[in-house]
Structure formats: structure tokens, C-alpha cells
Amino acid sequence: MTAPIRLALVGIGKIARDQHVPAIAANPDITLVACVSRSGETVDDLPSVPDLAALAASGIDVDAVALCTPPQVRYSAAAEAIANGWHVFLEKPPGATLAEVAALADAADAAGISLFASWHSRYAPGVAPARDWLAARTIGRVTITWREDVRVWHPGQAWIWEAGGFGVFDPGINALSIATHILPCPFLIERAVLDFPANRDAPIAARVDFRDTAGAPVAMDLDWRQEGPQSWDIVVETDQGTLRLAKGGAELTFPDGSTPMSHEGLHGEYPGLYARFAEIVQAGTSDVDVAPLRHVADAFLRGRRVTVEAFDE
Structure with a gap:
């Protein structure tokens, strides 16, 4: 076409x-x-x-x-x-x-x-250079912290609390879309704890422990009850220092403290998605990566459900 x-x-x-x-x-x-x-x-x-x-x-x-x-x-x-x-x-x-x-x-x-x-967070400006830098490093530990206020980001969206609506994994899958893209080895779930409000069918928080196929732990902390500053951070400890992605991949900091790019919001993510969509349509191909969704499914399969206080907006 x-x-x-x-x-x-x-x-x-x-x-x-x-x-x-x-x-x-x-x-x-x-x-x-x-x-x-x-x-x-x-x-x-x-x-x-x-x-x-x-x-x-x-x-x-x-x-x-x-x-x-x-x-x-x-x-x-x-x-x-x-x-x-x-x-x-x-x-x-x-x-x-x-x-x-x-x-x-x-x-x-x-x-x-x-x-x-489409996985829009993979098109955040810090993601591609982070992937390139990590490709030649040995990973020691990964910490994912994705904490935000659901009242700010999903006001009145009842579907997100229903079965199949993903709950806190709706933003959490963005973190997983970045992690599965930038880390050099696949990672597998070991355990999870999912907090379900007493009046909801989807979790409001989750703690998930993974381990990559080379043995490095990957810990993920998701919470929709965050007030004040929001956190969308991935910290990767390597044999050559610690790399940090903040603001959902918009801000990248290398071990030497240099920050080659720092943007606010979804800078360039959706233009990148549509450029990719046009590319595959013109080429007659598809792009269907289910790795982030597979990790969410595994968290529900392996996760221990904990009932917490009811949540009302």
C-alpha cells in the first residue's frame, strides 16, 4: 500500500x-x-x-x-x-x-x-538507548517501581476494576513492556502477591518477583494508591554500574550520571507507534509481541490474592 x-x-x-x-x-x-x-x-x-x-x-x-x-x-x-x-x-x-x-x-x-x-512505552525516548547499552552488560539486579494515583489517571473508569480490566496491571504492563524489551535475558515469575480491594475484581497493588534466565532477580512493585509524586522507574544494576529509567522511560541516566535525554509525558510515543503501524501495513507484515501480557497472566496464575480495604473514588 x-x-x-x-x-x-x-x-x-x-x-x-x-x-x-x-x-x-x-x-x-x-x-x-x-x-x-x-x-x-x-x-x-x-x-x-x-x-x-x-x-x-x-x-x-x-x-x-x-x-x-x-x-x-x-x-x-x-x-x-x-x-x-x-x-x-x-x-x-x-x-x-x-x-x-x-x-x-x-x-x-x-x-x-x-x-x-502496540506497546507505547517502548517508544519512550530513553528505551532504545537503554536497550543498546544493556546488551553488552551482565545484569545483577532489576527493580521496577510503578506507583501512581488511580484517581488521577483513571477517574470514573469502572471497566478497569472489572474482571479482565487488569487493575493495577494496566499501567504495570507498560513497565513490563519496557523490561521485556531492554533486558538481554528473558525473565520468569517466581512469586507474586496481589492486593484486591474488598469491593473490586481487579488488584490495586502487586508485588511480583521474577528471575532472569541468567539468575538475576527482577522485583516489581505496583501500587495505585500513590499520592504526591508519581513513580515510573526501572533501575538496572550491572557489572558496569547502574542504569536508571525514570518517568516511564522518558528520562535515562547512565552510571556516570549523564542524562542524554529527559522529556515529560508521552513524548514521541504515539507518533512512534503510528510510524511502526504504517511500516508494517506497507510491508504486509504483523507485529504481535505478547511477552508483557504473558507476564501479567503469569502473575495472576502464580499470585497469592490478599483482600484489602475497599476502594471508592
């Missing part, structure tokens, strides 16, 4: 408006042609339809869709899009289960459709 990819945005919520829309507008290889929203939301007065069936019947020429829906309904929407011959951009996490994503990958492959499991 050489002409701009005609894309429909499915689910017009905060992340779609704040990140997807400007990233699409800045990419000459992609043109936003429609919105899909049950409530009729739209962008820039573009046509809006309530569902994918209506989009298929609308006569609007569409090549691809970007799914910004909750993970519990992402599989059915993606499967319908693939059946319609549309390439699919999946917001993270790519599905509610590993089996769903595997089925989508098989369906996309059979249909010759490009499927993209």
Missing part, C-alpha cells in the same frame, strides 16, 4: 483524543476518515458511526482501524475488523487473554491482514 492508510478510530475516549488523534494528524502515511463511538463522539466533524457493522455499511473507504476500547471487548472488535479486511492497531493490552491475541494473530495471518499489538 503506497497511498495514505485510511483509518477509523474506534472508541473516542481520553487516550484517543490526547494521543491517537494528534499522532495520526502528524503522520503523512495515515489519514483519519471516521470515528466509531456508541455515544456519537467524533473528531474534527468526521463521520461517526455506532459500531463496526455500521462502518462497513456506511460506504466510507477504510483500510484500517485503531481499537481504543477496553480490553474485555477488544477481541470481538478486532475479529470483526479482520473479517472486513481492515488492518488492526490494538491499544495496549492487545486483548483480555493470551488465547484471544493468538486467535487474532492466526486470523490476521490467514487473511493477509496486518495486526499490531
